[in-house]
Amino acid sequence: MRLSRYFLPVLKETPSDAHIVSHRLMLRAGMIRQAAAGIYSWLPLGFKVLRRLEDIVHQEQIRAGHDPMLMPTLQSADLWRESGRYDDYGEEMLRITDRHGHDMLYGPTNEELITDIFRNSVQSYKQLPLTLYHIQWKFRDERRPRFGVMRGREFFMKDGYNFDIDKAAAMHAYNRHMVSYLRTYERMGLKAIPMRADSGPIGGDDTHEFLVLADTGESEVFYDKRILDLSLGERAVDYDDWDQCAAIKQEWTTPYARTDETHDAALFDAIPEEYRMTSRGIEVGQIFYFGTKYSEPMNARVTNADGDLVPVHMGSHGIGVSRLVGAIIEASHDDNGIIWPEAVTPFKVGIVNLKQGDSEADSACEALYKELTAKGLEPLYDDREERAGGKFATMDLIGLPWRITVGPRGLKNGVVELTSRRTGESREMVPAEAIAELEAIYSEV
Ligand code: 5CA
Numbered sequence: 001m002r003l004s005r006y007f008l009p010v011l012k013e014t015p016s017d018a019h020i021v022s023h024r025l026m027l028r029a030g031m032i033r034q035a036a037a038g039i040y041s042w043l044p045l046g047f048k049v050l051r052r053l054e055d056i057v058h059q060e061q062i063r064a065g066h067d068p069m070l071m072p073t074l075q076s077a078d079l080w081r082e083s084g085r086y087d088d089y090g091e092e093m094l095r096i097t098d099r100h101g102h103d104m105l106y107g108p109t110n111e112e113l114i115t116d117i118f119r120n121s122v123q124s125y126k127q128l129p130l131t132l133y134h135i136q137w138k139f140r141d142e143r144r145p146r147f148g149v150m151r152g153r154e155f156f157m158k159d160g161y162n163f164d165i166d167k168a169a170a171m172h173a174y175n176r177h178m179v180s181y182l183r184t185y186e187r188m189g190l191k192a193i194p195m196r197a198d199s200g201p202i203g204g205d206d207t208h209e210f211l212v213l214a215d216t217g218e219s220e221v222f223y224d225k226r227i228l229d230l231s232l233g234e235r236a237v238d239y240d241d242w243d244q245c246a247a248i249k250q251e252w253t254t255p256y257a258r259t260d261e262t263h264d265a266a267l268f269d270a271i272p273e274e275y276r277m278t279s280r281g282i283e284v285g286q287i288f289y290f291g292t293k294y295s296e297p298m299n300a301r302v303t304n305a306d307g308d309l310v311p312v313h314m315g316s317h318g319i320g321v322s323r324l325v326g327a328i329i330e331a332s333h334d335d336n337g338i339i340w341p342e343a344v345t346p347f348k349v350g351i352v353n354l355k356q357g358d359s360e361a362d363s364a365c366e367a368l369y370k371e372l373t374a375k376g377l378e379p380l381y382d383d384r385e386e387r388a389g390g391k392f393a394t395m396d397l398i399g400l401p402w403r404i405t406v407g408p409r410g411l412k413n414g415v416v417e418l419t420s421r422r423t424g425e426s427r428e429m430v431p432a433e434a435i436a437e438l439e440a441i442y443s444e445v
Contacts, residue, residue: 001347002369003382003394007044010394020216022329023148025338029398031325038145038153045398046325048346050156053321054135056187056343057158064180064239066131066160071113073137077103079112082298089201092140106139109202111294111316114161118312119300125165128302128312131173133160135321149322150282151218156322163312165304167291170313174206174289175245177317181210181285182252183232188324189341190331192284193227194252198261202316204290209259211281214330221281222263224255224271259283282327289315338399339421342445347380348372349438350400352391354407356383364416365406368431377438379404396421402441404434 009030018024026032031046042050058068074096080086086093086105094106107113114132122130135158145153162173178194185192190212197209211221230252238244256271258264259281268276295301295311304310320327332339340346351368355361365381372379380400382391388407395403405417410428418434419426429437 001378001380003380004384006380008394008398009043010397018148020147020150020326020330021333022150022216022326025329025333025397026148026326029338032149038142038151040149040152040154045346049325049340049344050322052344052346053188053324054156054158057135057184057319057321060180060184060187061133061158061160063183064131064176066133066180068134069132070134071107071110071117071136073106073139074104075107075110075113077105079116079298080105083112083115083294084297085112085201092142092201094139094141107136108138108140109157109316109318110134110136110159111161111202111314112298115294115298115300115314118161118163119295119298122163123302125302125304129162129164129169129173131160131162133158133317147216147218148326150326152322155320158319158321160317162315162317163300164314165302165310165312167289167313170289170291170315171206172242172245174287174315175242175249176239177287177315178208178252179232179237179245179248180239181287181317181319182248183237184319185210185212185284186232187343188328189343190284190324190328191228193221193223193257193281195221195223195257195259195281196253196262197259197286199288199290202286202288202290204288204293204315206289208253208287209283210285211259212284212327212331213279214282214327215280216330217280217282219281219283220260220263221258221279222260222268223257223277223279225275225277227252227255227257230255282323282330283320284324284327285317285319287315287317289313333399336393337397340399340401342401342442345399345401347400348378348442349380349402349404350395350398351379351381352388352395352403352405353381353383354388354391354405356385358408360411361406361408364411364431368404368406368416368435371431371435372438375435375439377435377442402438404431 011028015027032040096104164170192210194208197207199207292311301309353365369381403419415428
């Protein structure tokens with residue numbers, strides 16, 4: 001992409017109504033614009049990051065054996081009356097009446113709709129286990145939408161629903177989701193810690209939230225520092241292996257980690273003092289096991305191996321995809337702007353032409369641009385007639401992890417400069433070497 005033709009409305013001024021760094025940077029970097037309180041348009045740069053996260057979520061869900069689908073944003077109130085949540089959900093639910101006088105709602109979550117789909121098509125335990133998920137916009141009429149996309153009213157969420165014959169099978173689905181979420185966040189360059197949580201309006205007995213540590217997080221968290229050393233890395237995971245998934249869950253849930261909602265001071269104080277940590281965290285996902293809470297009232301039953309009709313055991317599992325964009329920025333930025341992890345960056349490398357209009361600099365940049373593009377290294381080429389300082393400031397603000405700087409002085413010796421956004425370190429090399437380095441870096445992402 002050439003910056004001269006790209007819609008990137010960066011702001012020089014810091015927006016006064018944005019109170020946390022990710023909100024400020026998303027506005028300044030031209031990623032989002034507010035449409036109404038807690039509702040945002042995603043401009044090209046922001047949309048690219050959102051799509052990257054969505055892709056990672058899909059890949060990891062499919063790897064875990066879950067089936068992607070798409071349910072609508074609008075739902076009929078009738079199903080929610082069956083589960084009893086139409087009245088229980090309260091003011092967070094946006095209720096709408098259509099022209100025929102039918103009660104509708106903008107879905108805050110989809111337990112009822114998916115249970116309805118399930119009960120109309122599945123009759124036997126032989127069709128289980130089954131996990132269906134979608135990534136769709138949700139609406140919750142939050143009393144205080146704030147922090148930009150972190151607590152929006154409209155937000156993009158992955159929600160998945162497992163259907164199993166009994167509690168043991170549903171607990172495997174729970175464990176499997178925990179493992180696949182750990183892998184998902186790790187791929188995004190994040191450390192997200194599973195913490196025992198409260199189930200709130202979704203209900204159920206077993207639930208964990210995934211929290212990313214950040215000073216601006218809304219939750220207070222207490223944890224054993226040693227949990228930060230855990231990583232799935234290259235471990236081969238067999239998502240059908242109950243024991244392996246249970247062992248990984250055990251590994252991550254053994255060190256103490258809880259939010260203020262479930263904090264137990266006595267357990268916490270039993271941890272050696274040097275490992276005891278208190279900080280703030282952003283909730284980027286939550287998994288639930290709630291058994292037959294929806295299948296009983298909604299009559300979602302299947303025949304088991306003995307021929308008896310039994311309600312299915314369910315859980316639901318959510319990832320805050322739009323919130324993650326903000327969470328990644330909270331976890332990865334400096335005074336000059338965003339620092340994207342390679343896995344989610346909107347463009348893989350920026351090209352800065354220090355002397356636009358100089359025929360040698362222009363043709364060196366063109367050659368780089370073509371070759372990087374051909375290799376799938378998605379460059380953003382700043383080909384504007386602007387001074388170097390302004391170009392560097394824009395690149396730093398939008399946070400591409402790598403930058404290639406091309407100027408007449410270097411070109412005299414045949415070299416360009418490759419700079420890391422994270423460390424600021426710059427090295428001179430011939431263009432082919434810079435391309436080869438980037439290829440090597442991105443082949444590992
Ligand atoms: N049905 C279940 C699981 S699919 C559910 O709705 N879970 S949830 O309420 O925990 O939401 C899942 C994730 O969506 C949260 O962990 C959070 O990351 C994200 N989320 C929830 N509310 C908002 C909001 N107002 N703005 C942005 N993201 C949100």
